[in-house]
Amino acid sequence: MAHVYDLPPTVTVLLIGTATTLAVSIIGNAIGLILAIIICVMRLSLNRAARVAGAVYVSFFRGVPLLVQLLIVYYFLPTIGLDLPPFFAAVIGLGLCTAAYQAENLRGGFLIIPRGQAEAARAFGYTRRQTLQRILVPQALRAAAPALINEMILILKASSLVSVVGVADLTRESQNIVARDLQPIKWYLIAALIYLVINLALARLGVTVEKRLNVGYGAVAV
Amino acid sequence: MTFDYSLLIKYAPQLLEGFELTLLSWLGGSVIAVVLGFALGCGLAAGNRALVVPIRGYVEFFRGTPLLVQLFVAYYGGPNIGITLDALTVGVVGLGLYGAAYFAEIFRAGFASIPPGQIDAARSFGIPQWERIRHIIMPQMLVLVVPPAVTLLIILLKDTAVLSIVTVPELTFQVTGMTVETFAFVEPFAILAATYWAMTELVSWFGSRAEVRLGAYLR
Amino acid sequence: MQDAQEHPLLRVSNVSKWYGAHRVLNAVSLDVRRSEVVCIIGPSGSGKSTLLRCMNFLEEYQSGEILINGRLIGYASNVAGRRVRDSERNIDRLRRDIAMVFQQFNLWPHMSVLDNVAQPLMLVYGRPKREALARARDVLEKVGLGEKADEYPLRLSGGQQQRVGIARALAVEPKAILFDEPTSSLDPELVGEVLQVMKQLAREGMTMVIVTHEMHFAADVADRVIFLDHGVKVEEASPKELFFNPKNERTKRFLETWAERNSLFTKASAETARTARAKQQ
Numbered sequence: 001m002a003h004v005y006d007l008p009p010t011v012t013v014l015l016i017g018t019a020t021t022l023a024v025s026i027i028g029n030a031i032g033l034i035l036a037i038i039i040c041v042m043r044l045s046l047n048r049a050a051r052v053a054g055a056v057y058v059s060f061f062r063g064v065p066l067l068v069q070l071l072i073v074y075y076f077l078p079t080i081g082l083d084l085p086p087f088f089a090a091v092i093g094l095g096l097c098t099a100a101y102q103a104e105n106l107r108g109g110f111l112i113i114p115r116g117q118a119e120a121a122r123a124f125g126y127t128r129r130q131t132l133q134r135i136l137v138p139q140a141l142r143a144a145a146p147a148l149i150n151e152m153i154l155i156l157k158a159s160s161l162v163s164v165v166g167v168a169d170l171t172r173e174s175q176n177i178v179a180r181d182l183q184p185i186k187w188y189l190i191a192a193l194i195y196l197v198i199n200l201a202l203a204r205l206g207v208t209v210e211k212r213l214n215v216g217y218g219a220v221a222v
Numbered sequence: 223m224t225f226d227y228s229l230l231i232k233y234a235p236q237l238l239e240g241f242e243l244t245l246l247s248w249l250g251g252s253v254i255a256v257v258l259g260f261a262l263g264c265g266l267a268a269g270n271r272a273l274v275v276p277i278r279g280y281v282e283f284f285r286g287t288p289l290l291v292q293l294f295v296a297y298y299g300g301p302n303i304g305i306t307l308d309a310l311t312v313g314v315v316g317l318g319l320y321g322a323a324y325f326a327e328i329f330r331a332g333f334a335s336i337p338p339g340q341i342d343a344a345r346s347f348g349i350p351q352w353e354r355i356r357h358i359i360m361p362q363m364l365v366l367v368v369p370p371a372v373t374l375l376i377i378l379l380k381d382t383a384v385l386s387i388v389t390v391p392e393l394t395f396q397v398t399g400m401t402v403e404t405f406a407f408v409e410p411f412a413i414l415a416a417t418y419w420a421m422t423e424l425v426s427w428f429g430s431r432a433e434v435r436l437g438a439y440l441r
Numbered sequence: 442m443q444d445a446q447e448h449p450l451l452r453v454s455n456v457s458k459w460y461g462a463h464r465v466l467n468a469v470s471l472d473v474r475r476s477e478v479v480c481i482i483g484p485s486g487s488g489k490s491t492l493l494r495c496m497n498f499l500e501e502y503q504s505g506e507i508l509i510n511g512r513l514i515g516y517a518s519n520v521a522g523r524r525v526r527d528s529e530r531n532i533d534r535l536r537r538d539i540a541m542v543f544q545q546f547n548l549w550p551h552m553s554v555l556d557n558v559a560q561p562l563m564l565v566y567g568r569p570k571r572e573a574l575a576r577a578r579d580v581l582e583k584v585g586l587g588e589k590a591d592e593y594p595l596r597l598s599g600g601q602q603q604r605v606g607i608a609r610a611l612a613v614e615p616k617a618i619l620f621d622e623p624t625s626s627l628d629p630e631l632v633g634e635v636l637q638v639m640k641q642l643a644r645e646g647m648t649m650v651i652v653t654h655e656m657h658f659a660a661d662v663a664d665r666v667i668f669l670d671h672g673v674k675v676e677e678a679s680p681k682e683l684f685f686n687p688k689n690e691r692t693k694r695f696l697e698t699w700a701e702r703n704s705l706f707t708k709a710s711a712e713t714a715r716t717a718r719a720k721q722q
Contacts, residue, residue: 063422065383160288185299343547347561348533
């Protein structure tokens with residue numbers, strides 16, 4: 001296999017940009033999922049203040065463009081003395097935004113579980129914790145899986161906006177190449193194609209994962 | 223932290239102009255997206271291979287690549303092949319083409335969700351095809367399509383912010399310019415976020431009202 | 442009258458239909474004359490619904506002919522004399538004489554009950570709206586649903602929905618009505634109200650072709666019963682003959698299986714059966 005340094009510089013740059021895009025998406029998704037769990041718990045909690053706070057969070061981060069959120073994070077971090085590389089602003093921005101969508105997806109998974117199931121578990125003497133762990137969470141995750149996976153894939157496309165706050169992702173690197181060799185159609189279409197291929201591959205993977213999750217789940221198979 | 227209102231007043235004309243362009247590009251893009259998406263959705267529903275294959279290709283491409291990169295191809299690449307358009311035109315048409323790919327799928331699903339028995343009933347009375355589409359299929363499809371269409375319109379509204387990157391002087395563009403000139407960050411971005419937030423909430427409120435009214439027969 | 446004797450209202454002659462290599466109808470022939478009630482029975486998958494759907498060309502068939510008032514529906518000859526699909530306009534025109542009632546009702550859920558009944562009158566017969574609505578009210582009254590005219594269909598019970606389906610068919614004053622298992626998707630306690638409306642129509646002389654699993658009903662109202670199995674017309678006879686003295690082994694077996702399955706039926710059905718028998722003998 002050819003060493004990366006033997007490749008033409010443009011190809012190397014595109015590969016590194018692609019790797020950055022993947023890294024931003026994966027880390028952004030990880031942050032988003034952790035936050036989403038917290039927000040989902042808030043929205044389902046018995047505490048009114050927590051519910052309202054969760055709802056406001058979801059409404060705001062779903063109501064404002066991702067680009068604006070990224071810019072806010074990018075400008076805001078230095079004002080509180082956090083002078084971090086753009087990469088951090090990017091993954092935090094992506095994570096905050098996707099968390100709002102994922103929290104709703106998770107909540108949807110919980111809401112479709114029939115009420116009687118928790119009651120049945122409690123009737124058999126399960127503790128609250130056991131009910132949640134053994135009965136509710138596994139079902140909610142299965143029900144929410146398609147939406148969760150779909151949103152994770154969407155983040156890959158959305159991540160092209162991090163180029164605006166100075167992250168050298170696939171989009172930014174193709175801009176850099178175009179600035180040098182002035183062939184915008186060629187390079188932007190190549191970039192588009194790379195996004196498309198990764199997207200389609202992820203969609204395939206998503207279908208496989210859904211099928212695995214649905215094993216033994218009767219007629220719900222995909 | 224103090225909130226300097228005078229700054230906003232000083233920049234009010236630019237902000238207003240930006241707001242107008244945001245609205246204009248949203249409405250323009252949405253109209254293109256709905257009309258083209260409807261045509262593409264009809265093509266997909268018709269099930270003719272010669273139509274379905276190219277439309278599928280269109281849908282996969284526009285849904286599988288970032289809007290930003292699509293805009294780059296058109297705005298910076300256009301002149302290379304003799305198509306020089308101003309930023310606003312590229313933005314509106316680009317947003318429209320992008321949204322059309324999603325609307326195509328929404329309309330296709332809408333057509334597919336009308337039970338075939340209802341069409342059989344209409345045929346059994348000898349109701350001609352055009353009347354079947356007009357009186358049986360369309361009214362029901364429009365209702366089924368409302369919830370996903372509203373979600374998509376909200377996405378398109380937020381995506382108008384991306385047009386700022388190809389220099390369309392809409393609201394986000396004006397606000398970033400303002401920040402660069404004044405070094406102020408809180409005021410411009412507060413008004414920016416608040417404007418988008420209010421608009422998306424408003425659209426989704428209208429959407430759910432429409433949903434309830436149109437779908438009355440289902441309950 | 443003489444003409445009516447020569448031309449049956451509906452003539453199915455030698456009709457065969459394939460799904461790929463699978464033959465669902467095998468050279469089926471039958472005539473339906475004016476004011477006749479013909480019931481088609483048979484196990485599920487025997488092709489009886491398909492046959493009915495062919496009768497107003499909701500399904501294509503590959504050979505044979507179906508004539509409505511002596512006119513072939515669905516096909517025409519091209520210049521080379523080959524059989525081709527007729528224009529949709531011609532098909533629609535012939536369909537006007539034959540209305541249909543469906544197993545799943547197939548009402549249009551976005552319109553009120555009244556509009557469901559009036560819609561074909563306006564779209565197909567070009568009746569003015571006022572006239573169509575008045576006619577729709579009349580037939581709804583007839584099936585006992587006058588007060589439900591302004592409801593949406595999905596708010597009605599299954600039995601009521603099917604009665605609307607019948608009203609919709611009646612409204613266009615068809616020469617015949619095809620019933621495709623009209624009670625099969627109803628809860629048992631709702632079957633009666635639908636059958637009652639159908640009996641009333643039979644008494645008034647409406648020409649009806651009914652695909653059904655309701656043997657008691659068939660015995661009660663049919664002029665002729667046809668037993669279909671594996672796409673073949675096995676036997677055709679008066680209900681008395683077919684139910685109490687079947688000639689064919691397959692008919693016998695089918696009726697025996699049916700009787701066994703229904704031997705646990707409540708007293709009420711037994712009662713109906715007894716009256717049916719009394720009427721026949």
